[in-house]
Amino acid sequence: MMRYSFAAALSLLCLSLALPAAADDRANKDQQRLEAALARLEAQLPLTSADHTALKKAAIARKLSGLRVCGDPGNMPLSDINRAGFENKIIELIAAEMGTHVTYFWRPYLERGITRQTFESGECDVLLDLPVGFERVLTTEPIYRTTYVLAYRNDRGLKIKNLDDPQLKTLSIGTFQTSSLRTALAERGIRTNVKLHVLSHNADLDPSVQPWRQVQDVIDGKLDVAAVWGPFAGWLKTMKGAPIVVQPVNLDEDDVPLEFDLTIGLRKIDWILKYKFDLAIDAKKAEIEKILRDYGVPLVQCSRCYVPGDLPSHGIYTKPLIDEQANANVPVAPDQKVTREKLEAWLKEGVSVDQELSNAVLAGDLTRVAFLIEKGGNVNKLNSEGYAPLHIASRNKRSEIITALLDNKADVNQRDRDGFTPLQHAVLRDLPDAVTVLVKHGADVELRTPNGVTPLALAILQNAYKAAIALVDAGADVEAADGEAKLTPLMLISGTESRELTLGAGVSRIEKLNPTDPGPLEVARALIAKGAKVNDVSGSGVTALILAAAHNNAPIVGALVQAGADPTLKSRDGQTPADVARQNGNTAVVSLLNLLSQARRN
Structure with missing residues (x-):
């Protein structure tokens, strides 16, 4: 879809601020200052105090007939169709400060295509609680920062030091399918004792599939630990009185970010509305903080956020560029290495050969992959997350494993549970080598996503420019x-x-x-x-x-x-x-x- 142009936004703005023909000089000068401020923004120049004054006046003058908000209908304590979540409370507070009201377009906040299926289709103007840097949106200044946590009962006698605590390899742990914390656990070899909570499209109709339920499973004794987004656990402890420890883990991991600044997303061109939001949020920051604390949201220190927080912050994640080939030769710790003997023993105990094949692909262990295929591993079977081995390899820059899987009759155009192919996964991760290998083995460079987008368009829309050039070189239309x-x-x-x-x-x-x-x-x-x-x-x-x-x-x-x-x-x-x-x-x-x-x- 074509985005709105800056010219269109400026035209709308000028209409909303139209002045009578006999307007006085002061009003004309205000209009000139506003146009100058917008020109400086477009020219990428720092704003002066006069610019800020002009933008503030324009934001105050802009009248809103309503805010069309995309809300998740079933994801407590964040948001639900009854407006009971803290996101609902905060956006309605902000709307009132701006002199307007909220109308909702209810849509599950799934990872893929949320801006294309909301902003560009005209369904709504506002997206809530987006991480700073989210795809292709203009955002307010950060409102607050929060973190992933480990949640466990306070009467079990558990004392977990950090994510490297050996206990985590033996306890039953629940985590979400697309969680950064799941990745951090997997990198520590914590996989077989992890129970995944998979994405659901009808969480508003069936609250039992909402992510917070894993914390409830801990309370009910069905799990030992829930490795979850902090607000899920904080809500049950603070508002429901759950007998749990809520332990932040943002300081335990240096490569995978486990703390995020949250913000409100707007269309790319709506700078005046952004300014109006920032003014309203600043005016209501004390009330916003109270809402967050009432819901038990773990608030991490953040000097640039409207709500500064108090929990220690990890700070910037700056993983340096490295020689990946050299890094691949770093020896694996003995207790982390999965040997042929271990695999043989696990298979005899009844462990799924297909699950172990998925684990081997994720670990990038070509020897294990070959052994498990020999043992009957199905190279085209979707795992509990909805991925076949080739999807996993394509998401994780495993060109040699991609080749091995394809040599063993993996379907190069197989779609995952959400309808995405291995090539599309490689594009989403901006992995040109994987794109090249897949196309060489017959991947269809014109096979569109479930939303009807070609791989080349997908690469451009996702700023995956290395993958885009690889597709062009491979003959994409x-x-x-x-x-x-x-x-x-x-x-x-x-x-x-x-x-x-x-x-x-x-x-x-x-x-x-x-x-x-x-x-x-x-x-x-x-x-x-x-x-x-x-x-x-x-x-x-x-x-x-x-x-x-x-x-x-x-x-x-x-x-x-x-x-x-x-x-x-x-x-x-x-x-x-x-x-x-x-x-x-x-x-x-x-x-x-x-x-x-x-x-x-x-």
């Missing part, structure tokens, strides 16, 4: 159009947003973790080199050049014009790329287009 707007890959990459807004510093470019990795410009060049048509028109009547101009992507503007893009082609409303850039305040793009036009005439 560079002209395949996606969505109702019929956007080609070149259009998608031309409209890519690589900026973030902080009210203190304006807009800044998002820096790549590794400077040698490709970015949008490299993807655009790869598409053009493979024959992407630079003057294609989308279903909504725009070209790649218009999109690049609208989103201030000057390098891509240059690449497109050099490849033959016509800067005189107009959108359906009669605007050229230069017109769109000018209305968006993209002065650098306007200047570049003027220079390129002069060069063409000469």
